Amino acid sequence: xxxxxxxxxxxxxxxxxxxxxxxxxxxxxxxxxxxxxxxxxxxxxxxxxxxxxxxxxxxxxxxxxxxxxxxxxxxxxxxxxxxxxxxxxxxxxxxxxxxxxxxxxxxxxxxxxxxxxxxxxxxxxxxxxxxxxxxxxxxxxxxxxxxxxxxxxxxxxxxxxxxxxxxxxxxxxxxxxxxxxxxxxxxxxxxxxxxxxxxxxxxxxxxxxxxxxxxxxxxxxxxxxxxxxxxxxxxxxxxxxxxxxxxxxxxxxxxxxxxxxxxxxxxxxxxxxxxxxxxxxxxxxxxxxxxxxxxxxxxxxxxxxxxxxxxxxxxxxxxxxxxxxxxxxxxxxxxxxxxxxxxxxxxxxxxxxxxxxxxxxxxxxxxxxxxxxxxxxxxxxxxxxxxxxxxx
Amino acid sequence: xxxxxxxxxxxxxxxxxxxxxxxxxxxxxxxxxxxxxxxxxxxxxxxxxxxxxxxxxxxxxxxxxxxxxxxxxxxxxxxxxxxxxxxxxxxxxxxxxxxxxxxxxxxxxxxxxxxxxxxxxxxxxxxxxxxxxxxxxxxxxxxxxxxxxxxxxxxxxxxxxxxxxxxxxxxxxxxxxxxxxxxxxxxxxxxxxxxxxxxxxxxxxxxxxxxxxxxxxxxxxxxxxxxxxxxxxxxxxxxxxxxxxxxxxxxxxxxxxxxxxxxxxxxxxxxxxxxxxxxxxxxxxxxxxxxxxxxxxxxxxxxxxxxxxxxxxxxxxxxxxxxxxxxxxxxxxxxxxxxxxxxxxxxx
Numbered sequence: 101x102x103x104x105x106x107x108x109x110x111x112x113x114x115x116x117x118x119x120x121x122x123x124x125x126x127x128x129x130x131x132x133x134x135x136x137x138x139x140x141x142x143x144x145x146x147x148x149x150x151x152x153x154x155x156x157x158x159x160x161x162x163x164x165x166x167x168x169x170x171x172x173x174x175x176x177x178x179x180x181x182x183x184x185x186x187x188x189x190x191x192x193x194x195x196x197x198x199x200x201x202x203x204x205x206x207x208x209x210x211x212x213x214x215x216x217x218x219x220x221x222x223x224x225x226x227x228x229x230x231x232x233x234x235x236x237x238x239x240x241x242x243x244x245x246x247x248x249x250x251x252x253x254x255x256x257x258x259x260x261x262x263x264x265x266x267x268x269x270x271x272x273x274x275x276x277x278x279x280x281x282x283x284x285x286x287x288x289x290x291x292x293x294x295x296x297x298x299x300x301x302x303x304x305x306x307x308x309x310x311x312x313x314x315x316x317x318x319x320x321x322x323x324x325x326x327x328x329x330x331x332x333x334x335x336x337x338x339x340x341x342x343x344x345x346x347x348x349x350x351x352x353x354x355x356x357x358x359x360x361x362x363x364x365x366x367x368x369x370x371x372x373x374x375x376x377x378x379x380x381x382x383x384x385x386x387x388x389x390x391x392x393x394x395x396x397x398x399x400x401x402x403x404x405x406x407x408x409x410x411x412x413x414x415x416x417x418x419x420x421x422x423x424x425x426x427x428x429x430x431x432x433x434x435x436x437x438x439x440x441x442x443x444x445x446x447x448x449x450x451x452x453x454x455x456x457x458x459x460x461x462x463x464x465x466x467x468x469x470x471x472x473x474x475x476x477x478x479x480x481x482x483x484x485x486x487x488x489x490x491x492x
Numbered sequence: 493x494x495x496x497x498x499x500x501x502x503x504x505x506x507x508x509x510x511x512x513x514x515x516x517x518x519x520x521x522x523x524x525x526x527x528x529x530x531x532x533x534x535x536x537x538x539x540x541x542x543x544x545x546x547x548x549x550x551x552x553x554x555x556x557x558x559x560x561x562x563x564x565x566x567x568x569x570x571x572x573x574x575x576x577x578x579x580x581x582x583x584x585x586x587x588x589x590x591x592x593x594x595x596x597x598x599x600x601x602x603x604x605x606x607x608x609x610x611x612x613x614x615x616x617x618x619x620x621x622x623x624x625x626x627x628x629x630x631x632x633x634x635x636x637x638x639x640x641x642x643x644x645x646x647x648x649x650x651x652x653x654x655x656x657x658x659x660x661x662x663x664x665x666x667x668x669x670x671x672x673x674x675x676x677x678x679x680x681x682x683x684x685x686x687x688x689x690x691x692x693x694x695x696x697x698x699x700x701x702x703x704x705x706x707x708x709x710x711x712x713x714x715x716x717x718x719x720x721x722x723x724x725x726x727x728x729x730x731x732x733x734x735x736x737x738x739x740x741x742x743x744x745x746x747x748x749x750x751x752x753x754x755x756x757x758x759x760x761x762x763x764x765x766x767x768x769x770x771x772x773x774x775x776x777x778x779x780x781x782x783x784x785x786x787x788x789x790x791x792x793x794x795x796x797x798x799x800x801x802x803x804x805x806x807x808x809x810x811x812x813x814x815x816x817x818x819x820x821x822x823x824x825x826x827x828x829x830x831x832x833x834x835x836x837x838x839x840x
Contacts, residue, residue, distance in 0.1 A: 101494070101495060101496065101497060101498065101501070101545045101735070101738075101739045101742075102493060102494045102495070102739070102743075103493060103495055103736065103739045103740060103743060104493060104743055104753075105493055106493075109493070175493055364822070365822065365823065368819070368822065368823035369823065372823060379816065382815075382816055382819040383812050383815040383816055383819065384815075385818075385819050385822065385823065386766060386814070386815035386816055386817065386818030386819035386820075386822065387766060387767075387815045387818070389763075389818050389819065389821075389822035390762075390763045390766035390767045390814075390815070390818050391729070391767065393733075393759075393760075393763040394729045394732060394733050394763065394767060397495070397732035397733060397735075397736045398728070398729075398732055400493065400495040400736075401495050401496065401732055403493075403495075404493065404494045404495045404496045405496060407494070408494070408496065418724070418725050418728055421721075421725055422725060422729075470714070470718065472721070473714075473717065473718040473721035473722070474714070474717065474718075474721075476721040476724055476725070477711075477717035477718065477720050477721040477724075478717070480724060481697050481720055481721070481724060482697070482701070483697065483700055483701065483709075483711040483712070483717050483720060484701070484708070484709050484711055484712040485712070486708070486712035486713065486714065486717075487712075
């Protein structure tokens with residue numbers, strides 16, 4: 101058991117840190133833009149930032165060089181993510197591309213798909229959204245109704261998606277659609293690459309409780325895509341999505357652990373500065389700080405297991421459960437600690453208003469906490485499934 | 493960085509699990525056979541010179557089996573004892589010389605006398621009592637017979653613990669040097685808590701699968717399933733907190749002159765103490781609840797686990813105090829914060 105980083109790894113960490121210190125824009129302070137910008141300007145800022153990260157070699161750390169990545173190992177990926185988080189650098193607005201699409205394509209895509217799409221994600225030429233949830237298929241994702249039918253060498257897509265984050269500016273969508281209605285619900289689904297400018301796609305933004313346009317309804321009316329738009333084996337879209345998703349979802353939390361620690365430290369320092377601290381708040385901050393350290397231990401364990409080729413499965417569920425509830429604790433603490441100042445026009449108020457309202461969604465999206473608990477209790481602890489429909 | 497057990501450590505765990513499962517009269521001899529009592533003893537004194545990561549595996553498995561007893565002290569004090577009494581080293585490595593550390597309390601020097609109030613768990617089980625001495629990196633070894641005879645039994649000593657008052661001439665005490673005795677003992681106590689909590693969850697899950705109500709196993713109900721899932725999450729948190737603290741202590745011991753790794757080791761213990769004792773106790777409490785009536789009986793196994801977990805936790809200090817200590821480490825600009833990356837320290 102070795103918890104130390106090699107001199108090379110420490111040097112790499114120092115290199116990332118000094119690059120960030122020199123290159124993080126002045127307008128980015130306390131984990132947000134100050135003065136605040138419009139949503140459109142903010143989006144342009146993020147895209148520009150991610151292109152600069154890529155140009156500096158801090159993007160796609162562990163992806164193969166052949167597809168535009170850095171070809172480094174998972175520990176270097178951990179290091180870069182921790183430094184980005186510790187500096188509260190912007191989180192990617194192409195997370196669907198980075199955490200879902202590229203890993204799926206790298207694992208089951210064709211060579212042509214890998215060469216085309218993966219570098220374009222890194223260069224921020226394509227941004228992605230994820231067309232999975234539907235009005236009647238949220239936690240029960242296998243109930244999706246969106247159909248893909250093959251006709252004359254083309255796929256015709258029909259249906260409706262909802263809660264689709266980033267669809268209002270994404271160039272592409274990874275779409276889960278039903279390709280076979282005669283088999284068990286989990287077996288007849290496939291994944292497609294769909295350009296968002298294809299005729300027949302309509303995007304209707306839904307304003308999020310954080311005040312921003314973040315997610316959308318997306319309607320597909322006789323949308324035609326090429327045959328090579330299919331990713332992975334026909335009818336196995338569910339399995340592909342689940343396997344890759346769990347694996348990759350856990351790696352973003354490397355960034356988040358460090359980012360959350362920085363948020364908590366910002367709150368602690370604010371309280372000390374303004375003398376609004378008391379022992380109850382001190383103990384609460386201490387308790388969350390301990391849990392954040394424990395979350396980092398999980399990240400180190402996860403990276404170690406991944407590096408030695410272990411199968412990564414249900415860890416993803418407990419990591420999701422852990423980080424989402426931990427972040428909500430930090431957000432609640434911010435409300436308690438800032439008090440009426442939460443409504444001020446100041447960087448810290450802007451920051452934690454957004455953190456608070458955004459964090460409410462974190463126990464819902466990417467598999468609600470209850471779904472994660474079902475997964476843990478059934479697949480790890482082996483408890484009986486009960487009366488839900490089974491289809492795996 | 494590879495924060496996982498090695499194949500050798502996994503093998504040690506498997507051997508220990510087998511030994512504890514067989515149990516019985518021969519357990520101490522079997523443990524000695526595995527080299528358990530010499531794990532932390534320097535090779536030139538006949539031990540294997542391993543670290544707290546291995547010792548924590550022993551305590552975790554003992555905790556699972558409910559036989560932690562004074563094993564933590566036996567492992568920790570074996571090397572200092574062998575150093576102080578070279579003629580007894582064979583007995584020490586054979587596990588024949590038992591040492592118990594108080595659940596709480598320290599000794600302090602007053603003139604030419606050593607005084608202190610110690611709370612001991614099962615004092616009848618030890619030849620020596622190893623109590624830290626306030627303000628110095630030293631542990632005082634008291635022969636068992638003296639202070640206990642002078643002590644007042646508070647609760648039935650065989651079932652629970654008792655308090656003893658120590659007031660003896662300095663010359664009656666063997667003083668040995670042990671660096672960070674409190675932290676090391678805390679790591680091993682928490683490792684035992686991990687094992688004990690793991691067993692409580694295992695019993696609960698088995699019961700949820702077995703017990704039928706409304707025509708199905710009660711574990712099919714989401715209300716109970718989700719409690720089990722949350723318990724699993726706490727258990728995994730305990731696991732990495734303990735293993736990280738053990739690994740950080742070993743890393744500091746490997747590089748004794750490195751200030752940063754010493755600070756990291758101390759911080760990792762604070763993280764562990766702010767989380768593990770309460771979480772372990774809650775797992776035991778939840779296990780009692782999940783078992784319904786049977787969990788409330790004296791004779792069912794959970795009773796002994798809950799009692800042990802409560803007692804071990806008591807000796808590790810109030811969780812709220814550890815949380816306050818965490819705050820100081822986390823928020824103070826000058827404080828080195830253990831397992832935050834360097835940048836987070838610098839940023840503060």
